[in-house]
Amino acid sequence: MTTNETVITTKDVRLYYGEHEALHGINLDFQKSQITALIGPSGCGKSTYLRCLNRMNDLIHDVTITGSFKIDGHDIYRPQQDVVSLRKKVGMVFQQPNPFPFSVYDNVAYGLRVQGIKDKKIISQKVEESLKQAAVWDEVKDDLTKNALSFSGGQQQRICIARLLAVKPDVILLDEPTSALDPISSAKIEEMLLQIKDQYTIIIVTHSMQQASRISDKTAFMLNGDLVEYGDTKKIFLNPEQEATSDYLNGKFG
Amino acid sequence: MNKMQQRLLHPSKATRQDRFGKTISLICIGFIMILTVSIIGFIAIHGLATFFENHVSVMQFIFSSNWNPGQLGKNGQPQVGAFAMIVASFAVTLLAAILATPFAIAVALYMTELAPKRGAKMLQPVIELLVGIPSVVYGFIGLVVIVPAIRSVFGGTGFGILAGSIVLFVMILPTITSLTIDSLQQVPDHYRKASLALGATKWQTIYKVILRAALPGILTAIVFGMARAFGEALAVQMVIGNAALTPTSLTSPTATLTSQLTSQMGDTIMGTLPNNALWSLALVLLIMSVIFNLLIKVVGKRGEMKK
Structure with missing residues (x-):
């Protein structure tokens, strides 16, 4: 295995909804060209943690976050941090496919146009490239002007991923990206993630332990706002250190 | 038989209430529809009288700007231009x-x-x-x-x-x-x-x-x-x-x-050209x-x- 540089370092992350502490001091690092899976039962805080990394929690009222978050050595919560440019670097795919009610082309071109790119040739080229990367090109290439919402859920989700890839983020956060999809669509997305992982740092929250074991290099198990165990996926699944981890993996609670 | 039979073959109280409610709303809807249709009909009859009874041409009504329905114009036509x-x-x-x-x-x-x-x-x-x-x-x-x-x-x-x-x-x-x-x-x-x-x-x-x-x-x-x-x-x-x-x-x-x-x-005055206009x-x-x-x-x- 090659040694990978650490892209994201988080230390002692605590998050409060009002007075209630939802994350109790989480330390996690993420490496480039790796897929890290965050697993754990519903409400354990894995999605909440994920949203800290592109500051989507800023949109929620009355949330306080402490601890340190460094991406490429820069504290992303420092006062002079531009949230907009952070989110260009750290993209997110949501649980429900959420394409805009525009054509496929306009969806994928959106991020580029937002960045001020006007050259139609460059946009077309990137749209095609991104849709190919997201493994949805063959299914939509004849219908690029069709409304993105007229496609199936799995196709919509890959269009959303293409929309994200078009802006060339460094980090991709996926918040249960396949939980609303059928197994075939999920498999396509997993395969695609494995193909693109070399160029990105990918963090995926998932409820499916099979998914985590299939695609991730590292796995973090969270429970009730605590990080219980973090390590190589193989080790976590075959030989977990903590009892809670093995109980969860064996389906003793969920 | 038969109480059971009777109960099964006759509409229950709930069914009757259902029908009653349906009838009432249908009557109300019918009333409103009649009202709407008659308003439209009434306006149409009087509004069209200008064209059919008083023989004002539709083109004149729309494109002429002479509005003086009480008097005849130089051409002997009523001046109804809206x-x-x-x-x-x-x-x-x-x-x-x-x-x-x-x-x-x-x-x-x-x-x-x-x-x-x-x-x-x-x-x-x-x-x-x-x-x-x-x-x-x-x-x-x-x-x-x-x-x-x-x-x-x-x-x-x-x-x-x-x-x-x-x-x-x-x-x-x-x-x-x-x-x-x-x-x-x-x-x-x-x-x-x-x-x-x-x-x-x-x-x-x-x-x-x-x-x-x-x-x-x-x-x-x-x-x-x-x-x-x-x-x-x-x-x-x-x-x-x-x-x-x-x-x-x-x-x-x-x-x-x-x-x-x-x-x-x-x-x-009702029925006259100025009124119809x-x-x-x-x-x-x-x-x-x-x-x-x-x-x-x-x-x-x-x-x-x-x-």
Whole structure:
């Protein structure tokens, strides 16, 4: 295995909804060209943690976050941090496919146009490239002007991923990206993630332990706002250190 | 047998109540339908009498601006030309909508996107108040404030399309605003999140995603506002000047379809040409409101397909 540089370092992350502490001091690092899976039962805080990394929690009222978050050595919560440019670097795919009610082309071109790119040739080229990367090109290439919402859920989700890839983020956060999809669509997305992982740092929250074991290099198990165990996926699944981890993996609670 | 048989073969109490309720609502619906049809029929019979009984040509009615139904013209034909009123009605409606739309969208955006809490608290009562003010009050304010202001700025009498449009602008502002707010609120939150997560600014999100997604709703809101402006009579009548002349400028006295109706209806005798001519104006109003309704349906349907 090659040694990978650490892209994201988080230390002692605590998050409060009002007075209630939802994350109790989480330390996690993420490496480039790796897929890290965050697993754990519903409400354990894995999605909440994920949203800290592109500051989507800023949109929620009355949330306080402490601890340190460094991406490429820069504290992303420092006062002079531009949230907009952070989110260009750290993209997110949501649980429900959420394409805009525009054509496929306009969806994928959106991020580029937002960045001020006007050259139609460059946009077309990137749209095609991104849709190919997201493994949805063959299914939509004849219908690029069709409304993105007229496609199936799995196709919509890959269009959303293409929309994200078009802006060339460094980090991709996926918040249960396949939980609303059928197994075939999920498999396509997993395969695609494995193909693109070399160029990105990918963090995926998932409820499916099979998914985590299939695609991730590292796995973090969270429970009730605590990080219980973090390590190589193989080790976590075959030989977990903590009892809670093995109980969860064996389906003793969920 | 048979109690069981009897119970099974006879409608239960719940079924009977169900039927009773259904009958009552059907009767009410039938009544309203008859009412609507008879109103339309009544207006159509009288409105069309101008053309069939008094033999005024439709072309003359629409394109001539000679309005003097009580007298015959030089050619021996009655002078029933509604061109001036039709033009003035459309002019005040369009102008009011053009004035009101940017303000309505700005206010709606402030209340839904920029400052949902504070904005709603401050502006909601203002909008509700604007809706509640009777039109005669708007007309009165227009007469006392706007007409003199226009007179001193532009000269002339101050009565005319400009004064009418300004009064209507204030009157349709709340209609367009609240319907625009509705359509902005219907834009699903995940569009906003998706856009922000892609590194768009709030403003980019608003004008590239939210306004675009809400466009059919906003267009419907504008058409609703225009329908209201087109049909408003009293306030317009007070500031338009009430001279059945084709407007030569925004500040020349003229009359709209509605203002002509309200100002003249007391002076005509049922069954005579001048009276029939007014009915014809009412018919034009009715047709226009049908067109506005159809427009709203068409725009709304297009929006549904997009969602």
